[in-house]
Amino acid sequence: MAAKLIDLSFTLNGRKVKVQIAPDTMLFALLREQGCASVRCACETTNCGLCTVWLDGDPVLSCSVPAARVEGRSITTLEGLKAESEALARAMAAEGAEQCGFCAPGLIMNVLALARAAKEDPSLVATREEVSRQLAGN
Ligand code: FES
Numbered sequence: 001m002a003a004k005l006i007d008l009s010f011t012l013n014g015r016k017v018k019v020q021i022a023p024d025t026m027l028f029a030l031l032r033e034q035g036c037a038s039v040r041c042a043c044e045t046t047n048c049g050l051c052t053v054w055l056d057g058d059p060v061l062s063c064s065v066p067a068a069r070v071e072g073r074s075i076t077t078l079e080g081l082k083a084e085s086e087a088l089a090r091a092m093a094a095e096g097a098e099q100c101g102f103c104a105p106g107l108i109m110n111v112l113a114l115a116r117a118a119k120e121d122p123s124l125v126a127t128r129e130e131v132s133r134q135l136a137g138n
Pocket residue numbers: 040041042043044045046047048049050051052061062063064
């Protein structure tokens with residue numbers, strides 16, 4: 001017998017979304033279904049950071065978040081941060097820091113979260129070691 005579907009409403013990159021999902025749907029799969037190609041899943045074990053998105057402005061690993069938990073909440077993916085992410089991608093390219101690009105979305109989401117936090121509270125400017133620790137998952 002098929003599992004009963006769950007009604008779910010949330011905001012995705014500023015747009016209201018209403019869907020029905022299976023109870024075991026994970027957030028990364030839902031976001032991919034919604035056309036967010038930047039959200040990728042590799043390890044599915046919370047180790048690689050590739051699936052990072054923002055949940056109410058905070059980075060989360062979408063491979064470990066049941067989609068049902070985002071009811072009424074706000075999700076931001078790289079598609080919702082085009083201007084900021086393009087500037088960072090250009091800076092990475094200028095420094096020779098780009099590689100194949102597969103893991104870039106998760107890394108960029110975490111770097112932009114750090115940058116936003118530091119902008120909101122300048123006392124949060126991190127040291128090189130702190131940034132390294134914050135990005136260790138990527
Ligand atoms: S897919 Fe690797 S942390 Fe989510």
